[in-house]
Amino acid sequence: MENKKLLLQLGIARLGFLSTEDKLKLENNLDNISNLAILSIDDISFIVGRVVNTREWPVENFEKIILKDFSVMQAFSIDFVHCKDKNYPVMLNQVYDAPYGLFVRGNLSVLNTPAVSIVGTRNPSVSGFKTTFNFSKELTTLGYTVVSGLALGIDTAAHKGTILSGKTIAVLACGLDNIYPSANKKLAVEIIKNGGCLISEYSPGEPPLKWRFIQRNRIISGLSEATVVMESPPKSGALITADFALEQNRDLYFHESALSVQERYNLIAQKKGLSEKVQKLRCVQRYIDEGAPCISSVKDLVTSLFIK
Numbered sequence: 001m002e003n004k005k006l007l008l009q010l011g012i013a014r015l016g017f018l019s020t021e022d023k024l025k026l027e028n029n030l031d032n033i034s035n036l037a038i039l040s041i042d043d044i045s046f047i048v049g050r051v052v053n054t055r056e057w058p059v060e061n062f063e064k065i066i067l068k069d070f071s072v073m074q075a076f077s078i079d080f081v082h083c084k085d086k087n088y089p090v091m092l093n094q095v096y097d098a099p100y101g102l103f104v105r106g107n108l109s110v111l112n113t114p115a116v117s118i119v120g121t122r123n124p125s126v127s128g129f130k131t132t133f134n135f136s137k138e139l140t141t142l143g144y145t146v147v148s149g150l151a152l153g154i155d156t157a158a159h160k161g162t163i164l165s166g167k168t169i170a171v172l173a174c175g176l177d178n179i180y181p182s183a184n185k186k187l188a189v190e191i192i193k194n195g196g197c198l199i200s201e202y203s204p205g206e207p208p209l210k211w212r213f214i215q216r217n218r219i220i221s222g223l224s225e226a227t228v229v230m231e232s233p234p235k236s237g238a239l240i241t242a243d244f245a246l247e248q249n250r251d252l253y254f255h256e257s258a259l260s261v262q263e264r265y266n267l268i269a270q271k272k273g274l275s276e277k278v279q280k281l282r283c284v285q286r287y288i289d290e291g292a293p294c295i296s297s298v299k300d301l302v303t304s305l306f307i308k
Contacts, residue, residue, distance in 0.1 A: 003070075007033040009082055011066045013101050014203050017054040018044075020083060023100040025049070037062040072204040076177050079104045087111060095222040095248045099201035105176045106197030110167045115145040116301070117220045117245070119238040120154025120230035120258070128231035128257050132157035135230070135255070138298040140166020147171065147223050149216060150184050150198070154230045154238070159187055163194050169223060172200040173216040174208035217241040218248075226251035226305060228295070232258050234283035242287060251305065256296045258284045 011033045012023045025048050030036050045052045059065065073080070081087045081102045089111040092098050104111070118136055120128070136146045136158045143166075148158040150170040162168040170191055172180065176198055179185045188198055201219065202212065217240050221227045227245040229252070232238040245252045288294055295301050 004032050006080060007066055007070060008036060009101060010069050010080060010203065011036045011062065013080070013201075014059075014066070014069075015057070017052065017056050018048065020097050020100045022048040022050075022052075024083075033063055033066055069204050072175075072177050073103070076204070077105060078176050078204065079108060081108065081111070089223055091115070091224065092219065092222040095218065098222065099219065101201070103176050103200050103203070104197055105199075106192040107167070107195050108197065110145055110169060110195065110197055111199070111223070113145045113167070114143065115147050115169065115224040117147040117224040117227040117241065118154070118158035118230060119148060119217075119220065119227065119241045120232050121236050121238065122151055122153035122155075124153045124157070124231045128154065129157045131255070131257050132230045133161040135228075135298055136161030136168075137165050139301075140168070142298070142302060145169060145196075147220055149173075149213075149220055150179075150181075150188065152181055152183065154232075156184060156187065158230075159191060159196075162196065163190050167194065168196040170196070170198045171216050171220050171223070172198060172208070173202070173212035174200065175202050175204040175206040176200050177204045178207075180208040213237060214240055218244045221245040221250055222248055224250065226253060226301065228253045228255055228301065229258050229284070229287075230255045232284055239283070239287075242292075252287070253293050253295050253301060253304070254284055254287060256294055259288065259294055 008027065008030060012026055015023060029047050041052055041057050081104055083093060083098060083100055087108045116139055118132060132154050140146055140162045146158050146162045146168045148155040148170060150159065150172055159168050159170060168191055170188065174180050179188045191198065221241050221244040227241060227250060229238050229242055242252055293304060
């Protein structure tokens, strides 16, 4: 009976053209994966109460795909946490269109611990990498879980800083059976080994498509009570995470290292006569000018969070 329910949920989780609300309506009106596999797009539209236009459905051999997902999950010790399950992150469940479910490798309990997201550029300076490592390490010694995206650069530094002192959550933009980037496969193993976890809203085998990184960022900020942006150049993906944090009514902070990077870009732009163009870009300075706090230490962050 449990597998019957799980297979249905795994099938619904693959329907990326539906919102979480739509998926829950489907689940409430179906008994098993076979019921889902025979639906037409018109049937789905009727159940969810809106016209659904997509080329992603129907899917040939859909039941076999889901059975393969289940097999891969067993092989890689991947759990599926439904949005109504007790293990689903409480913080994430509070955001708009939270994922219908999460695929998890590692320690499920860490999903509901006090967390802070740390994000930044894939190409940090040596000092930026070291600063992030130490910031993350100190934060976990105070009992916080560090959340980041397992990308190269600042994400890597954030995760590595936790390995010996605490726990971390890595949010991926692909299936958990194929770690991306591959350069961080060893780090992913260390995260799990030390009591953290890897999570994704994408089914096994799903590739890291560009748009999925943007979607992934809403989960990073959604899991946390605060997001800290480290080194981050204009138009950086880390600033998309910052926007999500603001939309989700979560605290947003910029480390002084982020401001240092912005100042360097300003000088370069000034020399090239591009100052006006740079000012129009999404950049750290705009957030600071609009009131986002700039911090220089974990003490600054924790003090601010405690006061709030």
